[in-house]
Amino acid sequence: MNPAVHLDGITKRFPGVVANDDVDLAIERGSVHALLGENGAGKTTLMNVLYGLYRPTEGTVVVDGEPRSFASPRDAIDAGIGMIHQHFMLVDPMTVWENVVLGNEPRTWGGLRVDEEAAREAVVELSERYGFDVDPDATIADVSVGEQQRVEILKALYRGAEVLIMDEPTAVLTPQEVEELYGVFEELTDQGKTIIFISHKLGEALSAADEITVLRNGVNVGTVASGDVTREELAEMMVGREVLMEPATTPQEPGDRVLGVTDLRVEDDRGVEAVSGISFELRAGEVLGIAGVDGNGQSQLVEAITGMRKPTSGSIEYLGESMAGATRREHIDRGMAFVPEDRHEKGLVMSYDLVQNGILGSQHDPPFASGGRIDWNASTEHAESVIEAYDVRPPNPDADAESFSGGNQQKFIVGREFERNPDLVVATHPTRGVDIGSTEFLHERLLELRAEGKAILLVSSKLDEVQGLSDRLAVIHEGEFSGVVDPATVTEEEIGLLMAGETLADETVSGAAIHDSVDDGLGGGGADGGDGGAGSDRETAADGGVDA
Amino acid sequence: MRNPLADVPVPLLDDLIDDEYVRSLVVGVVGTLGVLGLLGLLFPGSVAGDLAGIVFSTGTAASTARLAAPIVLAGLGGIFAEKSGVINIGLEGLLIISAFASVYIASVIGIGNAVLGVPAIWIGFLAGIVASTLLAGVFGVVCIEFKADQIIAGLAVWLIALGLAPFMSTVFFGGVNTPNLGASVGWRYSAVMVLVATVASWWTLNRTAFGKHLQASGENPKALDTVGVSVSRVRYAGVLLSGVLSGVGGSALALSIGQFVGSGETMVQGKGFIAIVAYLFGNYNPLGTLGAGVLFAGLDATQIRLQQLGYAIPDTLVQTIPYVVVIVVLALVGRTRIPAAAGDHYETEE
Numbered sequence: 001m002n003p004a005v006h007l008d009g010i011t012k013r014f015p016g017v018v019a020n021d022d023v024d025l026a027i028e029r030g031s032v033h034a035l036l037g038e039n040g041a042g043k044t045t046l047m048n049v050l051y052g053l054y055r056p057t058e059g060t061v062v063v064d065g066e067p068r069s070f071a072s073p074r075d076a077i078d079a080g081i082g083m084i085h086q087h088f089m090l091v092d093p094m095t096v097w098e099n100v101v102l103g104n105e106p107r108t109w110g111g112l113r114v115d116e117e118a119a120r121e122a123v124v125e126l127s128e129r130y131g132f133d134v135d136p137d138a139t140i141a142d143v144s145v146g147e148q149q150r151v152e153i154l155k156a157l158y159r160g161a162e163v164l165i166m167d168e169p170t171a172v173l174t175p176q177e178v179e180e181l182y183g184v185f186e187e188l189t190d191q192g193k194t195i196i197f198i199s200h201k202l203g204e205a206l207s208a209a210d211e212i213t214v215l216r217n218g219v220n221v222g223t224v225a226s227g228d229v230t231r232e233e234l235a236e237m238m239v240g241r242e243v244l245m246e247p248a249t250t251p252q253e254p255g256d257r258v259l260g261v262t263d264l265r266v267e268d269d270r271g272v273e274a275v276s277g278i279s280f281e282l283r284a285g286e287v288l289g290i291a292g293v294d295g296n297g298q299s300q301l302v303e304a305i306t307g308m309r310k311p312t313s314g315s316i317e318y319l320g321e322s323m324a325g326a327t328r329r330e331h332i333d334r335g336m337a338f339v340p341e342d343r344h345e346k347g348l349v350m351s352y353d354l355v356q357n358g359i360l361g362s363q364h365d366p367p368f369a370s371g372g373r374i375d376w377n378a379s380t381e382h383a384e385s386v387i388e389a390y391d392v393r394p395p396n397p398d399a400d401a402e403s404f405s406g407g408n409q410q411k412f413i414v415g416r417e418f419e420r421n422p423d424l425v426v427a428t429h430p431t432r433g434v435d436i437g438s439t440e441f442l443h444e445r446l447l448e449l450r451a452e453g454k455a456i457l458l459v460s461s462k463l464d465e466v467q468g469l470s471d472r473l474a475v476i477h478e479g480e481f482s483g484v485v486d487p488a489t490v491t492e493e494e495i496g497l498l499m500a501g502e503t504l505a506d507e508t509v510s511g512a513a514i515h516d517s518v519d520d521g522l523g524g525g526g527a528d529g530g531d532g533g534a535g536s537d538r539e540t541a542a543d544g545g546v547d548a
Numbered sequence: 549m550r551n552p553l554a555d556v557p558v559p560l561l562d563d564l565i566d567d568e569y570v571r572s573l574v575v576g577v578v579g580t581l582g583v584l585g586l587l588g589l590l591f592p593g594s595v596a597g598d599l600a601g602i603v604f605s606t607g608t609a610a611s612t613a614r615l616a617a618p619i620v621l622a623g624l625g626g627i628f629a630e631k632s633g634v635i636n637i638g639l640e641g642l643l644i645i646s647a648f649a650s651v652y653i654a655s656v657i658g659i660g661n662a663v664l665g666v667p668a669i670w671i672g673f674l675a676g677i678v679a680s681t682l683l684a685g686v687f688g689v690v691c692i693e694f695k696a697d698q699i700i701a702g703l704a705v706w707l708i709a710l711g712l713a714p715f716m717s718t719v720f721f722g723g724v725n726t727p728n729l730g731a732s733v734g735w736r737y738s739a740v741m742v743l744v745a746t747v748a749s750w751w752t753l754n755r756t757a758f759g760k761h762l763q764a765s766g767e768n769p770k771a772l773d774t775v776g777v778s779v780s781r782v783r784y785a786g787v788l789l790s791g792v793l794s795g796v797g798g799s800a801l802a803l804s805i806g807q808f809v810g811s812g813e814t815m816v817q818g819k820g821f822i823a824i825v826a827y828l829f830g831n832y833n834p835l836g837t838l839g840a841g842v843l844f845a846g847l848d849a850t851q852i853r854l855q856q857l858g859y860a861i862p863d864t865l866v867q868t869i870p871y872v873v874v875i876v877v878l879a880l881v882g883r884t885r886i887p888a889a890a891g892d893h894y895e896t897e898e
Binding site: 072073074077083085089090091092093094098099102103104105107111112113114155159 | 751755756757760761763764767768770771772774775776777888
């Protein structure tokens with residue numbers, strides 16, 4: 001029997017870039033196939049070729065044993081290929097059924113009327129057949145992201161798709177929705193549909209796919225059955241060398257006190273106390289990790305320290321001076337670098353290019369400014385150096401920030417902040433959405449800063465990250481430190497207990513409860529370097545723009 | 549705050565209008581007229597009686613229909629353009645060019661003559677529509693093909709028409725105002741055209757596949773593109789329809805008098821801009837636009853007649869009545885939501 005899809009020697013060249021280099025790929029009917037690779041490995045380009053958005057420079061697409069040449073997605077749809085984009089192609093104010101039939105509306109009255117009854121019936125029939133729970137009359141804007149994704153799948157099925165391509169399908173889902181999606185995969189493949197999904201998350205590929213094909217720099221590195229391969233082997237295939245799943249940290253004697261926080265209390269936007277009396281100190285050459293379930297006061301703590309939120313009481317002392325009343329600019333000028341948790345809202349100006357984004361926070365200072373003028377040559381050089389050092393792809397400083405994928409935006413922000421020559425680095429989720437090769441690099445760079453004697457406050461929902469990098473690990477629960485532990489000796493269970501607000505002396509909590517709290521808080525911890533807690537990693541609209 | 553008019557129970561209206569905002573508008577306008585009529589019947593000698601006498605007279609109805617035609621029709625056109633994602637603020641220009649073209653062509657053929665059995669005045673009417681559609685087509689090419697800023701291109705359409713129509717009038721007739729044709733299109737025709745266009749527009753937008761495509765094109769053009777419908781084709785259709793409908797409005801305006809007046813702001817006098825307010829006011833719903841357009845035109849007509857009654861109120865104050873009422877109604881019904889991608893250019897991939 002012919003494979004559902006056979007890509008035969010696909011090469012796709014863009015000016016100056018080979019996105020896909022002679023890729024062969026055969027996908028069995030009724031299977032789930034993961035296309036795994038780092039940001040910019042050519043996964044999305046390859047799928048765009050299959051979906052008719054791009055024409056291959058060389059090679060053929062064979063669908064069901066028949067060579068095809070797609071001039072547009074329309075042709076691919078006609079050949080039974082459907083694509084579910086990472087950013088859903090849905091019209092928010094329209095209803096579910098209107099979206100499903102959009103462009104292929106059943107008509108009556110000689111074309112003068114959309115046959116609403118027939119359309120609604122078709123949607124209900126399809127969703128019942130595949131066990132989807134969607135209300136055809138709900139408005140898209142009112143339904144959850146998981147439901148929107150199912151509407152996208154219905155859209156493809158309504159158009160007769162036999163092969164479904166999904167681009168990073170879990171990026172926007174909560175852990176529960178991810179489980180539901182895996183259920184949908186099963187339901188679809190049981191009925192003979194074929195699923196190809198693009199991912200850079202090892203754990204996802206291993207748990208959802210039957211077969212995994214790894215792309216690296218546009219080349220097919222190999223196809224393996226998901227049962228026959230380990231995380232480490234997959235990571236090596238993706239990156240092309242052995243990956244240190246655990247960063248190597250060396251013991252180091254901390255230096256002078258850089259940051260002293262005493263009995264800090266901070267309120268959130270609603271006036272509710274989010275940080276309730278936290279005290280700690282952080283010394284030069286030391287990494288203090290803060291772990292905890294998102295929303296336990298981490299954001300407010302970090303905002304108070306970086307001067308973006310005024311504490312209600314308590315003191316913050318930085319390099320021997322009180323920071324009370326200091327403006328945000330004074331914080332920056334005194335050498336505080338900050339990687340914010342929301343890269344779109346606080347990290348970048350989306351409509352600025354990387355040259356402009358690269359000097360944000362330093363726009364007053366030499367060498368970027370002199371006499372009220374900005375020196376664009378120096379700024380461009382700076383952006384280029386960050387791009388090169390942190391492997392931002394594509395390496396184009398003149399492109400707007402919004403055209404980069406989430407992982408590349410993140411690398412650029414981290415690079416900008418790390419290269420500020422700070423005394424204190426406050427990093428929140430520094431590797432969120434970044435692929436494993438780059439994560440490894442960012443971790444190394446963080447440890448280099450530590451070796452240079454910088455103080456580092458690291459907030460992350462990835463347990464392996466905070467545990468592997470920190471000298472001391474504080475666990476935050478409801479605005480208080482429930483414990484400060486040695487990351488080298490503490491177990492995951494113990495951290496889970498602390499995250500749930502228990503104290504370590506208390507041995508009465510059952511094992512099941514411990515695991516629950518770990519799962520809730522951390523999602524896929526482990527070696528899933530490409531991504532962090534699935535629950536907190538909600539990619540937003542500007543992500544995933546460039547992945548060529 | 550939830551608006552109080554949304555809860556007034558009216559049978560049948562709920563089936564026709566699912567939009568709470570537009571429903572409020574219709575209830576508000578009809579309710580006000582009803583109360584006024586009732587007061588007028590009960591107290592014939594009072595101010596309410598005078599007002600009711602004006603509002604419900606045939607003369608007022610006629611001038612309301614005449615004034616409402618360009619507002620409502622251009623407003624309907626504006627809905628089609630904006631729903632597709634192209635904000636057409638050049639409606640005023642489309643009205644001006646069609647007003648002039650209709651009179652010019654009718655006078656070239658000569659009243660009393662006919663082409664293929666169609667009287668000159670109706671040939672003129674058609675010519676107005678063609679002229680407006682052509683100008684809208686140019687606007688469409690500039691905005692969709694060449695991705696010009698829609699607001700600037702729209703202003704250009706207005707300025708071109710504002711300059712061109714009186715100039716051509718001077719060239720052909722020796723003055724910015726054309727001589728009167730000596731024939732006109734009765735107000736009842738205008739009223740029928742307005743009603744037919746409103747119902748047809750409502751149907752097109754809400755019940756046809758094209759209507760869904762228009763909405764998708766203005767809200768999320770990429771969604772439409774990925775299902776294989778050409779966004780630019782849908783947008784061209786939206787813009788050309790704005791030209792056709794504005795053309796009907798402009799021709800109806802000029803031919804209801806039988807003359808094109810080109811002095812000052814021309815005879816269109818900002819009705820194209822009021823049309824924009826009308827469809828925003830009507831929340832992109834043709835029925836709401838009809839309501840808003842008739843409200844504006846009716847208040848304008850009432851205001852003119854009220855001045856003639858000789859109350860001891862300065863005329864300038866009376867002239868503000870339409871605008872005061874508009875503000876009051878606006879405050880009662882809340883606000884509108886414009887299509888998410890309106891004003892944005894769209895480029896397909898590769």
